Amino acid sequence: MHGQAITWISACSDKTFCLNQNSCDEGDVLMFETAVTSCFSSQFVGYSYRIDLFNNGGLDIQSSADTVTGPFPFGTHKITWRATDNCGNLAQCTYLFTIQDCTPPALLCISGLAQNLEINCTTEITAGDFILNASDNCTPVNELEYGMRESGNGAGFPTETTVSFDSCDIGEHTVEIWVKDGDGLVNQCNSVITVQDNDNGSVCVCGIGSDVALQGCARTGANTRLDSFILRADLSAVPVQGAPYTLPLEHMEQDSCFNAVFSTLPLDNDYQVVVRARRGDNPLNGVSTFDLLQTSLHILNVQPFQSLYQWIAADVNLSGSVTTFDIVETRKLILGIYDTFPKAPSWRFVRPLTNPANFMSAVRDTYLIDLPGLAVDTLIPGLDFVGVKMGDSNLSAHFTGDADDRSALTVALDDRMLEAGSEVWIPFFPDGEVDLNGWQMALRVDPYFAEVTGLNGLPAENYHLDDEGLLRALWFNAQTPQSFGKKPLFALKIRVLHAARLSEILSQTQDELAGAVFEVAPEGVVSARNMAFRFIEATGTSARFFPPAPNPFSTKTEFGLQLSGTSTVVLEVFDLSGKNVYVETLAGDAGFLSLPLQSADLPASGLFLYRISTGDEVFSGKIWCVK
Secondary structure (H helix, E strand, C coil): CCCCCEEECCCCCCEEEECCCCCCCEEEEEECCCEEECCCCCCCEEEEEEEEHHHCCCCCEEECCCCEEEEEECEEEEEEEEEEECCCCEEEEEEEEEEECCCCCEEEECCEEEEECCCCCEEEEEHHHCEEEEECCCCCHHHCEEEEEECCCCCCCCCCCEEEEEHHHCEEEEEEEEEECCCCCEEEEEEEEEEECCCCCCCCCCCCCEEEEEEEEEEECCCCECCCEEEEEEEEEECCCCCCEEEEEEEEECCCEEEEEEEEECCCEEEEEEEEEECCCCCCCCCCHHHHHHHHHHHCCCCCCCCHHHHHHHCCCCCCCCCHHHHHHHHHHHCCCCCCCCCCCCEEEECCCCCCCCCCCCCCCCEEEEEEEECCCEEECCCCEEEEECCCCCCCCCCCCCCEEEEEEEEEEECCEECCCCEEEEECEECCCEEECEEEEEEEECCCCEEEEEEECCCHHHEEECCCCEEEEEEECCCCCEEECCCCCCEEEEEECCCEEHHHHEEECCCCCCCEEEEECCCCCEEEEEEEEEEECCCCCCEEEEEEECCCECCEEEEEEEECCCEEEEEEEECCCCCEEEEEEEEECCEEEEEEEEHHHCCCCEEEEEEEEECCEEEEEEEEECC
C-alpha cells in the first residue's frame, strides 16, 4: 500500500431500464463504471461487481467483468462495483438499478356524446361511456384502473370514475378520461359531452330547489379527535311524477368534523337520508398483546371493560359477545397469520352512546332521517360518530400509544461468531429478573446467513415465521405472571449457512411488531414498556439453564445450557431411592449446549430426579419418563 487513491469518474448512480418488447418479466441492461488511479507504477484499474437481486440483502451474482449486460428480472436490484489497482488500493460504489414497465396503456375514446337530464334534474356519466378500447402490454384489461373529471378541475390521475351534471350545466363540457396500468403508467384522452334538458317528466330550472346539509363530528372511543375518515350519505326520493331515485354522497374527511350538502333537490318530494362512516386503516393499528391481556382480564372478570366501546373493539368475530375466540382471532392478526380480521372491518363507526358504561345500550351504525315534502333548505346537525378500532380493546389506536419509552426492557444476546454448518440455540434473556404477564416482539433472521430450524418455550399458536425469515412471537397470561431472567423468554434454533456474527444474522424489526413487555397490577391495571435487543460479548464461566423439554417424555427429552465460557458439564439422573441410574460428562464451549436424554437410557418408566453441574453452578429438578 502506497496511499494512492482510486477515483470514480463516472456517475455511479441509480439507473432505470425498460422491459424488453413483448416481455413483462425481464429487461436488458448495459452498465459499466469508470475509475482512475494515481498509482505510480501502473494506470491499470481492475473491476468486479456483486449484484443483490431484488435488493433483499442477499448475494446472487458476482463477477470480475467490467461490464454488466443481459436480461434481469422485473424489479429493483442493487449492484456494488469494486475497483482495484496495482498499488493495492480499493474503491467501491453502490447503487440501485430498476427494470420497469415503460409502455403506458393504449386508450381510444369517442369524440363526444349527448346526455339528457334524468327525472331528478341530474345526470351521471362514467369513464366507460367514452372508451372504445383500452389495453396494456402487461396489465390484463380487467385490472386496468380508470378515472374521469371535467377538464380544468384538477391535475394528475383523477380520484373519481364518474362526472355528474345538473340543470345548471346545460351545454357542452370537455371531459378527461384516464387509464392507469398496474405499474402506475397512465394515458389520457379528451372528449365532449353535451348536457341536454329534453322532456323527462319534470321541470328542471337552474338554481331552483332545496339544499340538505349534513353536519357532525367523529371521535374515538377514548374521546380524541378522529380525522381521515370517509362519510357516506345516500338520499332516496320519490318525485311527484316518475320513479324513485337515489343520490349517493361520499366525502373523504380530513378533519374530525364534516359538512356535506345535497344541492338543489327538486321541491315537494319526500326524501330519506341514510348516513354512515368508515375508515380503511391498517388493521394492526393500535392492536398488540396489551389488548389480549385487557380482553383476558375482562373475560376473567378481573378488570371488566369500563366502556361499551371497549366491548365493541374486542368483539372481532362479530358474534355479539366477547370470548376467547376473539382472543384467538386477534392473536392471529398480531402474528401476521391474518392480514385483516376475517369478519370485522378495520374500524367500526357507531353513533355516540349517552352512557358508554351502560352495556345494555343499543348500538347503531347509521342515521336514518326522513324529510317529507321538502320545501326549504334544511340543516341536519349532530350526526356524530365514534370510531372504534377493532381489536384495540384498550382504545389506544396510535393516539396515545401503548408502551412507555422511559423504562424500556432490554433483551441481552451473546454476540459471537457462528460457523457455517453449525446448528445453535439462541436464548432470549431479559437484562435482570422481571415478572411479566405478557410480551411481544418481531425479529428477522437474514436468510443469506441462517435459517430457523426450531423454537423452544412457546406454544405453536404464539409465533409465526414467514417465508422471508420474519418471526413474530408473543406470550401472555393475565392471571399468573412468570419470572424471566434466570430463564429466557424463549429460545430460537438456527442453522448457520454462512459464517457470521449473531448481530449480522439476527435483527429486531419494530415496524412489523413493536417490541413490548406487559405487567398486570393486582387490581387488574395493565402497564406496558418497550423492549429492545442488546448484543453483548460473553464473559466469565457462569451458565444459564433451560428446563427439560418435553417433560413428561416418551422417547427423548433435552436439557439446555447457555455457557459463557468453556466448562465441564455433568448430567446425572437418580431414581427416587437416590440410586444413580445415568451419568454423562462432556466438555462444553461458550454458547448454547443441548443435552439429550433418551428414554432407553433409563431403566423403567416413572419419576426421576436430575442434577446438572457446570463449574460451581448446579441445577436440579424432576423428570417423568413414560415408555
